[in-house]
Amino acid sequence: MIDAIDLFCGAGGLTAGMRKAGITVHAGYDIERQCEYAYQExxxxxxxxxxxxxxxxxxxxxxxxxxxxxxxxxxxxxxPFSSYNQGKDTSTDRKWPLLYHFARLIREVQPELVTMENVPDVTKHQVYQDFVENLREQGYEVWADRVSCVDYGLPQNRRRHVLLASKLGSIELISPTHSGRPVTVEEVIGNLPRIAAGDCDPNDPLHRAATLTPLNMKRILHSKPGGSWKDWPKELVASCHRKASGKTYPSVYGRMRGDQPGPTMTTLCYGFGNGRFGHPTQARAISLREAAILQSFPQDYVFMEPEKITFKAVGRMIGNAVPVRLGEIIGISLMRHVDSLPQEQIRA
Known part of the structure; x- marks a missing residue:
């Protein structure tokens, strides 16, 4: 019923989610050739x-x-829109004009339906305001809001800005499916085989964990789920964190809590020192497979040929992806929208 093209498709998180909702996706476009294997496989x-x-x-x-x-x-x-770049001059970033080119293609193709997803701070930029204004000028009804992904069953505290637009009538995202009953880390990764830091599951090349230095092994052994480096013996605390300025970064070198959703997955989600990416019970950072599952990718989703897998490449694909579950929620919302339309609005 709905036929889609996915621009900036990456490893295919949005496509996979929309397909689960029943949308036919014909093609994904992306400049990153490294994503081709994951997307097509x-x-x-x-x-x-x-x-x-x-x-x-x-x-x-x-x-x-x-x-x-x-x-x-x-x-x-x-x-360019991320809070990490607030205060920086991103106007020369080559990614900046891409939203204008997306708007150009909408104007030239005139699809019945449009969706976009981005960081919440995208709304603070003129390019986004121009994007929405252009949609409305062309007769699209627009729904847009900040979405807490945990409310829709993603086992991860991720917030994103979602926009839905339709030439066919009023449209909106479906109501939260998991308000008050979040999916937890333990629920989604608790069944995976145990592995040690630096090891890989022989049956799953993506279930591999980064190595830990002897110092970081001591640190993770002293880390409590949901705690911070403040729980460590003084001799294990990094010198930068002993300074007043370093005390504002309590979530680095942290363990997740198994009974809660995980933190936002980033492109460096495989590193213990890069955030709260320590496994809740095992002395290691989460594996690439666990990071992918926390992004709601199916457990059999492949990202690279086994002999080519690197933490940096796969971590980047996982962290940059639209969570599959969010893609599914977007897809369900679009399918319900067209299902509710009067017969006379069906295109010839």
Whole structure:
């Protein structure tokens, strides 16, 4: 019923989620060729390695064919809009104009449906305000809001800005599915085989954990789930954290709590010292597989050929991905929207 193209598709998190909701995704576009294997191996869709700035309306229209409802999805790289860059001059970042090119393709293709996802701070930038204004000028009804992903069953405290737009009538994201009953870390990764720091499960090349230095092994052994480096003996605390300025970073070198959702997965989610990425019960950082599961990727999702897997490459794909569950919620919302339409609004 809905045929989609996924711009800035990455490893396929949004595509996988929309497909679970029943949307047919024909192609994903991304400039990162390293994502091609993951995208095509897991999703019945083509990967097109191309900069969105050179994508034409004609080629997108060819993918749609005579689709009843055409959806153009786009989750532009969020780095220029991230809170990590607040106060920095990001105006020269090459990613900055990408939202304008997404808007250009919407204007030229005129799909019935549009969705985008980004960091919450995207709303503070003029490019986003222009994007929404352009949609409304073209007759789209727009719903947009900050979404707490844990309210929709993601086992991770991740907040994102989601936008849905339709030429067919009023549209909105479905109501939270897990308010007051979050999915926990233990529920989703508690069944995985135990591994040690630096080891890999022989049956799953992605269930591998980064090595720990002797010092960091001592630190994680003294780390409490949900605690911080403040729980360590004084001799284990890094010199930078002993300073007044360092005391404002309590979540680095932290263990997750198994009975709660995990922290936001980042591109460095495999490193114990990069955040609260310590396993809740084992003396190691979470594995790449565990990070992917916390991003709601299926347990059999592949990211690279086994012999090519690196922490940096796969970590980047996982951290940059739209969580599959959020993609599914977006897809369900769009499917319910078109299902509720009067018959006369169906495209010929």
């Amino acid at each position: 897991n999703n019945d869709a083509a990967f097109v390695a191309k900069d969105v700035q050179s994508v034409t309306a004609e080629e997108l229209t060819a993918w749609y064919g005579d689709s009843r409802y055409r959806l153009l999805a786009g989750c532009a790289p969020c780095q």
